[in-house]
Amino acid sequence: MLSDTSLHHLDISHIRSSCASCSLRELCLPVGLNEQEVQVLGDVVSSKRKVQRGGYLHRTGTKFQSLFAIRSGFLKTCVLEQDGRQQVTGFHMTGELLGLDAISTDIHTCDAIALEDSEVCEIPFAKLEEISRTIPSLMRHFHKIMSREIVRDHGVMLLLGSMKAEERLASFLLNLSRRFLMRGYSESEFNLRMTREEIGSYLGLKLETVSRAFSKLQDENIITVDNKHIQINDLARLKIKMGNSSCVT
Amino acid sequence: MLSDTSLHHLDISHIRSSCASCSLRELCLPVGLNEQEVQVLGDVVSSKRKVQRGGYLHRTGTKFQSLFAIRSGFLKTCVLEQDGRQQVTGFHMTGELLGLDAISTDIHTCDAIALEDSEVCEIPFAKLEEISRTIPSLMRHFHKIMSREIVRDHGVMLLLGSMKAEERLASFLLNLSRRFLMRGYSESEFNLRMTREEIGSYLGLKLETVSRAFSKLQDENIITVDNKHIQINDLARLKIKMGNSSCVT
DNA sequence: CGAGGCCTTGATGCACCTCAACCGACGTGG
DNA sequence: CCACGTCGGTTGAGGTGCATCAAGGCCTCG
Numbered sequence: 347m348l349s350d351t352s353l354h355h356l357d358i359s360h361i362r363s364s365c366a367s368c369s370l371r372e373l374c375l376p377v378g379l380n381e382q383e384v385q386v387l388g389d390v391v392s393s394k395r396k397v398q399r400g401g402y403l404h405r406t407g408t409k410f411q412s413l414f415a416i417r418s419g420f421l422k423t424c425v426l427e428q429d430g431r432q433q434v435t436g437f438h439m440t441g442e443l444l445g446l447d448a449i450s451t452d453i454h455t456c457d458a459i460a461l462e463d464s465e466v467c468e469i470p471f472a473k474l475e476e477i478s479r480t481i482p483s484l485m486r487h488f489h490k491i492m493s494r495e496i497v498r499d500h501g502v503m504l505l506l507g508s509m510k511a512e513e514r515l516a517s518f519l520l521n522l523s524r525r526f527l528m529r530g531y532s533e534s535e536f537n538l539r540m541t542r543e544e545i546g547s548y549l550g551l552k553l554e555t556v557s558r559a560f561s562k563l564q565d566e567n568i569i570t571v572d573n574k575h576i577q578i579n580d581l582a583r584l585k586i587k588m589g590n591s592s593c594v595t
Numbered sequence: 596m597l598s599d600t601s602l603h604h605l606d607i608s609h610i611r612s613s614c615a616s617c618s619l620r621e622l623c624l625p626v627g628l629n630e631q632e633v634q635v636l637g638d639v640v641s642s643k644r645k646v647q648r649g650g651y652l653h654r655t656g657t658k659f660q661s662l663f664a665i666r667s668g669f670l671k672t673c674v675l676e677q678d679g680r681q682q683v684t685g686f687h688m689t690g691e692l693l694g695l696d697a698i699s700t701d702i703h704t705c706d707a708i709a710l711e712d713s714e715v716c717e718i719p720f721a722k723l724e725e726i727s728r729t730i731p732s733l734m735r736h737f738h739k740i741m742s743r744e745i746v747r748d749h750g751v752m753l754l755l756g757s758m759k760a761e762e763r764l765a766s767f768l769l770n771l772s773r774r775f776l777m778r779g780y781s782e783s784e785f786n787l788r789m790t791r792e793e794i795g796s797y798l799g800l801k802l803e804t805v806s807r808a809f810s811k812l813q814d815e816n817i818i819t820v821d822n823k824h825i826q827i828n829d830l831a832r833l834k835i836k837m838g839n840s841s842c843v844t
Numbered sequence: 845c846g847a848g849g850c851c852t853t854g855a856t857g858c859a860c861c862t863c864a865a866c867c868g869a870c871g872t873g874g
Numbered sequence: 875c876c877a878c879g880t881c882g883g884t885t886g887a888g889g890t891g892c893a894t895c896a897a898g899g900c901c902t903c904g
Contacts, residue, residue, distance in 0.1 A: 429838050433756045435753075451739075485728070485734075486724065489724070497699050502748075503684055504682045506752060507682045510859075547756070550755060552861060557884055589677075790849090791850075806853080822850085822900090822901090
């Protein structure tokens with residue numbers, strides 16, 4: 347650690363370096379930036395926000411100002427129709443960027459709700475666009491992130507359009523597994539943050555069907571389910587279950 | 596027409612002005628740009644490409660270099676899995692941008708196939724990024740286009756995840772109707788460019804189900820179907836059919 | 845005129861939805 | 875402390891919307 351005294355002078359690096367010192371640097375926006383560029387980005391990413399479990403990060407119809415990078419926690423996004431129908435469009439974990447949908451109209455088109463206490467970095471979008479003009483690699487990476495979201499959505503469309511219940515669940519679990527692995531957690535054992543109903547909404551199934559699919563996979567000894575605790579006993583067979591489709595991010 | 600002779604000298608405006616003189620200017624990338632900026636963009640959009648009906652504009656797995664703006668014609672994009680399963684992810688008409696999915700990995704993640712003879716403008720992506728650094732409104736609009744694609748995909752996910760066959764078809768027809776209207780065509784009468792099977796793939800249904808849904812809507816006098824020719828007799832009731840959901844682009 | 849592509853329609857089966865009962869965990873208030 | 879309600883989950887029974895299989899019609903093109 348640095349000496350305390352140095353912080354009492356003009357050293358504001360502990361503020362400016364919000365991105366530079368972030369453990370998620372390699373997952374989040376700063377990918378591919380050099381030290382100085384990360385500093386510039388860190389200046390833009392001024393404030394952090396906490397969202398309690400069950401709380402809204404943003405709501406459909408509200409004005410768009412900022413993107414949000416997830417620093418800790420777990421959120422879902424969902425779209426809803428007039429008739430009350432609702433669908434979870436994604437589950438989001440650390441390092442991922444929320445709010446991309448709102449760029450098109452400057453209005454949020456979905457709700458973002460925390461599934462556990464979460465913390466996000468607020469990234470004023472106008473400023474991000476501004477600095478990305480002078481930092482090509484930032485612009486490049488931002489475009490990749492948006493494009494990745496499109497690819498992800500196409501994967502979900504494939505899932506919703508052509509897979510059976512069990513395949514969908516297998517695909518879902520493998521997706522989670524991969525993302526936990528990327529973040530340094532176990533790929534074979536984790537806790538779900540969402541309910542069966544939320545999983546069902548995401549996968550286009552009813553909660554009972556999700557529950558049955560869990561039970562079926564457990565009966566086959568492919569996974570072990572204890573409420574929200576999931577253990578994958580046989581990754582290979584799980585992959586076979588889902589038809590070995592293109593992996594969704 | 597200009598005199599032929601002028602073309603033999605240094606006048607290359609007929610090349611450079613490809614965007615400035617394009618009738619799709621208000622639908623396509625140049626939205627919101629001034630004359631000079633459109634010229635710069637037009638210089639980047641050098642070449643045009645023709646794709647015959649049934650031909651590929653790009654294939655899954657090939658290297659990504661350029662985005663494509665549709666100048667005329669009609670295309671579909673589809674993703675496929677190892678096991679042969681395949682899904683249409685979108686139908687695309689004039690003014691729309693193809694290839695956004697490929698930005699993420701520099702590899703195309705879907706096939707783009709012409710459903711009728713089509714013509715596209717090739718937009719080298721590296722150059723587009725470069726000039727967008729000096730043309731903020733171009734960058735801004737490009738981001739909006741990517742974001743709009745994400746919103747569109749979320750709409751399709753909602754459709755695939757929670758609608759019944761008839762609702763899906765109604766939603767599909769209304770979407771086409773709106774897009775034809777935006778392009779100056781009739782919103783109530785048009786020809787489908789795709790087969791029942793392709794519609795089914797897009798909507799997560801089998802072709803027989805699509806056919807039955809068409810027949811049902813016709814029996815109710817909401818539409819008139821003659822093979823690929825569709826006439827919408829009652830837009831209001833068609834909207835009710837789909838549950839009045841958020842309109843997909 | 846025959847072949848093949850595209851579409852429609854009918855009969856049947858099945859995967860998932862719906863409805864319902866029950867269980868355990870948790871929190872609250874008497 | 876226990877009674878009670880609530881919430882999330884599991885499981886069963888029965889219904890249904892769509893898939894599947896099959897037959898036949900229309901159109902185009904060689």
